[in-house]
Amino acid sequence: xxxxxxxxxxxxxxxxxxxxxxxxxxxxxxxxxxxxxxxxxxxxxxxxxxxxxxxxxxxxxxxxxxxxxxxxxxxxxxxxxxxxxxxxxxxxxxxxxxxxxxxxxxxxxxxxxxxxxxxxxxxxxxxxxxxxxxxxxxxxxxxxxxxxxxxxxxxxxxxxxxxxxxxxxxxxxxxxxxxxxxxxxxxxxxxxxxxxxxxxxxxxxxxxxxxxxxxxxxxxxxxxxxxxxxxxxxxxxxxxxxxxxxxxxxxxxxxxxxxxxxxxxxxxxxxxxxxxxxxxxxxxxxxxxxxxxxxxxxxxxxxxxxxxxxxxxxxxxxxxxxxxxxxxxxxxxxxxxxxxxxxxxxxxxxxxxxxxx
Amino acid sequence: xxxxxxxxxxxxxxxxxxxxxxxxxxxxxxxxxxxxxxxxxxxxxxxxxxxxxxxxxxxxxxxxxxxxxxxxxxxxxxxxxxxxxxxxxxxxxxxxxxxxxxxxxxxxxxxxxxxxxxxxxxxxxxxxxxxxxxxxxxxxxxxxxxxxxxxxxxxxx
Numbered sequence: 019x020x021x022x023x024x025x026x027x028x029x030x031x032x033x034x035x036x037x038x039x040x041x042x043x044x045x046x047x048x049x050x051x052x053x054x055x056x057x058x059x060x061x062x063x064x065x066x067x068x069x070x071x072x073x074x075x076x077x078x079x080x081x082x083x084x085x086x087x088x089x090x091x092x093x094x095x096x097x098x099x100x101x102x103x104x105x106x107x108x109x110x111x112x113x114x115x116x117x118x119x120x121x122x123x124x125x126x127x128x129x130x131x132x133x134x135x136x137x138x139x140x141x142x143x144x145x146x147x148x149x150x151x152x153x154x155x156x157x158x159x160x161x162x163x164x165x166x167x168x169x170x171x172x173x174x175x176x177x178x179x180x181x182x183x184x185x186x187x188x189x190x191x192x193x194x195x196x197x198x199x200x201x202x203x204x205x206x207x208x209x210x211x212x213x214x215x216x217x218x219x220x221x222x223x224x225x226x227x228x229x230x231x232x233x234x235x236x237x238x239x240x241x242x243x244x245x246x247x248x249x250x251x252x253x254x255x256x257x258x259x260x261x262x263x264x265x266x267x268x269x270x271x272x273x274x275x276x277x278x279x280x281x282x283x284x285x286x287x288x289x290x291x292x293x294x295x296x297x298x299x300x301x302x303x304x305x306x307x308x309x310x311x312x313x314x315x316x317x318x319x320x321x322x323x324x325x326x327x328x329x330x331x332x333x334x335x336x337x338x339x340x341x342x343x344x345x346x347x348x349x350x351x352x353x354x355x356x357x358x359x360x361x362x363x364x365x366x367x368x369x370x371x372x373x374x375x
Numbered sequence: 376x377x378x379x380x381x382x383x384x385x386x387x388x389x390x391x392x393x394x395x396x397x398x399x400x401x402x403x404x405x406x407x408x409x410x411x412x413x414x415x416x417x418x419x420x421x422x423x424x425x426x427x428x429x430x431x432x433x434x435x436x437x438x439x440x441x442x443x444x445x446x447x448x449x450x451x452x453x454x455x456x457x458x459x460x461x462x463x464x465x466x467x468x469x470x471x472x473x474x475x476x477x478x479x480x481x482x483x484x485x486x487x488x489x490x491x492x493x494x495x496x497x498x499x500x501x502x503x504x505x506x507x508x509x510x511x512x513x514x515x516x517x518x519x520x521x522x523x524x525x526x527x528x529x530x531x532x
Contacts, residue, residue, distance in 0.1 A: 193532030237531025274512030
């Protein structure tokens with residue numbers, strides 16, 4: 019049976035739909051498009067008319083939300099619970115402070131140095147979600163960002179919907195977050211694991227296959243921008259409000275759903291050298307590529323054969339320096355992981371300045 | 376029966392072992408015992424009485440054992456019947472429980488329970504599998520080497 023494939027742009031990235039039967043492709047595509055439109059209208063941080071924007075602008079008031087956004091918020095809160103706050107939807111304001119204020123395609127890659135302060139996100143516990151009533155309230159000034167979960171959640175939903183509509187096994191990939199539903203091809207759904215989801219199929223990486231669940235990859239090598247000479251990336255440590263130190267350049271995880279895979283891959287980037295044990299403990303097969311290009315496979319991820327290396331590390335001393343200095347200053351704080359001590363936050367030692375000069 | 380030795384039951388062999396042949400004074404064959412041909416030897420008569428008593432005891436033991444065996448067989452048959460009944464009931468219950476569990480499991484898989492409609496006509500998946508699982512869900516099967524040319528790419532975005 020010939021696998022039919024189609025691609026289109028969605029959610030600020032590319033969507034790829036694969037169906038076991040070519041005749042079922044139109045139905046599957048239609049279902050995926052409608053699902054992604056619904057997710058975009060509910061969860062986009064960059065659309066002023068989205069439900070999430072309405073929540074972010076509510077100034078601490080309770081807002082009525084749709085069942086879809088309710089579910090997306092439940093997914094985000096579950097991610098926070100599962101990761102002890104390493105994946106936290108209240109980092110929206112921290113992203114804004116670092117200049118990530120618009121859709122990445124339109125974001126200026128270079129800009130002036132940003133005045134900044136060490137910023138701790140309000141914390142996911144401050145989200146007052148009433149799923150039964152369909153309402154949510156966040157503290158005044160807090161902003162939610164569902165980037166760590168919404169896309170993978172959308173992939174899961176879209177795959178399920180496409181399968182229901184087409185009646186054939188489907189794969190849905192949203193910017194590298196991959197969910198499958200229904201029957202798989204005999205050889206499984208083949209997936210190329212790389213640093214960048216826009217890469218060609220022969221890009222450096224590894225080819226694997228799955229039959230169910232999902233695969234997600236988080237990487238610090240994409241969605242990078244510069245402010246005042248410092249290179250930033252989009253995966254923040256909620257404890258500091260700054261890009262996570264770059265211990266791994268790319269982490270790929272397989273799980274029972276794309277959502278779980280993406281939560282784990284994002285958390286692994288933030289966890290740094292603690293990630294392999296953390297993933298293995300949760301029986302999540304993963305492939306971690308270090309900034310030194312060393313590849314680590316855990317929990318049953320197939321070990322790859324790498325005849326030669328194509329990747330050359332892009333020297334980025336400023337971001338690495340920033341990361342290491344933050345790492346050195348981190349001090350565990352009772353109750354929350356990796357918080358800066360209050361005296362440091364109030365002093366000029368870290369309280370103001372520019373990211374890098 | 377060997378005088379001065381261990382009494383042996385008539386009808387169950389009756390002959391002394393070869394190593395006792397020299398020590399035996401006389402071997403009593405089963406048919407001669409019935410008539411008690413040793414009346415002129417009081418000690419032999421006593422032995423005969425003891426032997427008779429022993430025989431009657433063994434016979435009652437046999438009868439008792441037979442009755443007990445029959446009782447046990449009856450009980451075993453009852454147990455088997457009861458077990459069969461229980462097996463049938465457990466089977467029916469098991470099929471019911473398994474069927475229910477299968478339905479619940481199927482409906483809790485991602486996206487299987489698509490039911491309601493969200494705002495603006497947007498479909499919403501009512502399955503709670505994405506939101507209520509208390510822990511990470513590992514994959515049903517670990518990834519394996521891919522070989523097909525039709526593929527998707529998983530990378531950072």
